[in-house]
Amino acid sequence: MTLEPIRVPSAWLDLRERADAAARARELVGRLRRQLPTGDLVIHDLACGTGAMGRWLAPRLPGRQRWVLHDRDADLLDVAASAPPRAADGARVDVEVRHGDITRLAAGDLAGADLVTASALLDLLTAEELRVLIDVCTAAGCPALLTLSVVGRVQLTPADPLDARVAAAFDAHQRRTTARGKLLGPDAVPAAVQGFRRSGSEVLVRPSPWRLAASQAGLAAEWLAGWVGAAREQEPGLAAATELYTRRRLADARAGRLVVRVEHADLLTLPAGRGTR
Numbered sequence: 001m002t003l004e005p006i007r008v009p010s011a012w013l014d015l016r017e018r019a020d021a022a023a024r025a026r027e028l029v030g031r032l033r034r035q036l037p038t039g040d041l042v043i044h045d046l047a048c049g050t051g052a053m054g055r056w057l058a059p060r061l062p063g064r065q066r067w068v069l070h071d072r073d074a075d076l077l078d079v080a081a082s083a084p085p086r087a088a089d090g091a092r093v094d095v096e097v098r099h100g101d102i103t104r105l106a107a108g109d110l111a112g113a114d115l116v117t118a119s120a121l122l123d124l125l126t127a128e129e130l131r132v133l134i135d136v137c138t139a140a141g142c143p144a145l146l147t148l149s150v151v152g153r154v155q156l157t158p159a160d161p162l163d164a165r166v167a168a169a170f171d172a173h174q175r176r177t178t179a180r181g182k183l184l185g186p187d188a189v190p191a192a193v194q195g196f197r198r199s200g201s202e203v204l205v206r207p208s209p210w211r212l213a214a215s216q217a218g219l220a221a222e223w224l225a226g227w228v229g230a231a232r233e234q235e236p237g238l239a240a241a242t243e244l245y246t247r248r249r250l251a252d253a254r255a256g257r258l259v260v261r262v263e264h265a266d267l268l269t270l271p272a273g274r275g276t277r
């Protein structure tokens with residue numbers, strides 16, 4: 001059993017922001033815009049980190065917006081609050097931070113929300129935590145845009161016979177048992193789709209893959225180091241088997257010779273009765 005929580009370094013979030021922005025499913029934003037009320041918007045971003053979702057989405061939505069940013073890491077919240085973005089039409093975006101555990105939110109905490117967002121969060125949750133999240137989103141009665149959840153598929157080019165073994169151990173690590181319970185990892189997307197549909201919401205799912213090549217060599221190398229590290233932690237026997245592999249793959253990634261595709265999925269949920277626009 002792993003002890004939690006592990007803090008997410010701000011430098012890692014900086015490094016991935018450009019790849020995340022390129023990966024996000026823009027088509028869902030068009031659909032979302034048709035569901036939002038005209039006038040000022042209140043948006044709750046759950047587990048906001050340094051605020052990448054707001055920096056990406058606020059300039060794609062019109063009008064004044066108030067973003068309520070939730071995270072359990074006060075240092076990340078400080079960064080998130082430091083430079084609010086602007087709306088699509090240049091309107092002002094106000095930011096309010098809420099320091100706390102999003103798995104302990106109650107329905108009233110999101111009262112008045114026009115939209116709930118989260119990014120790179122669902123796969124970190126347990127099934128019970130996801131159930132709570134679905135309940136609070138459903139009670140808020142507004143759309144939810146839940147992006148960049150890993151789905152358990154990666155592809156490295158050129159391929160290596162050890163890739164599949166590392167990938168399987170990494171996925172097992174994503175599903176590891178922690179003090180909070182078993183994490184969903186790659187099971188998060190189907191579980192969220194099922195849970196939201198059971199609550200009466202319409203759910204749209206779109207792919208949002210990272211495609212990391214030479215121009216993202218730094219991120220590809222960091223990702224690879226973390227991917228192999230998690231796999232080795234899960235399956236210590238892999239350490240010897242992957243020693244040369246890791247050195248070679250890392251050198252290739254740093255030199256821009258490795259192309260990495262990491263599959264994610266974005267979800268847009270529309271509450272009952274709002275799915276037709």
Ligand SMILES: C[S@@+](CC[C@H](N)C(=O)[O-])C[C@H]1O[C@@H](n2cnc3c(N)ncnc32)[C@H](O)[C@@H]1O
Pocket residue numbers: 007008013046047048049050051052053070071072073076100101102103118119120121124
């Ligand atoms: C992978 S980062 C993603 C951050 C941001 N959404 C983004 O896309 O850049 C996960 C974030 O979730 C936060 N987090 C994880 N579990 C949380 C919880 N139970 N309550 C509040 N924040 C949480 C972490 O502090 C971290 O900022």
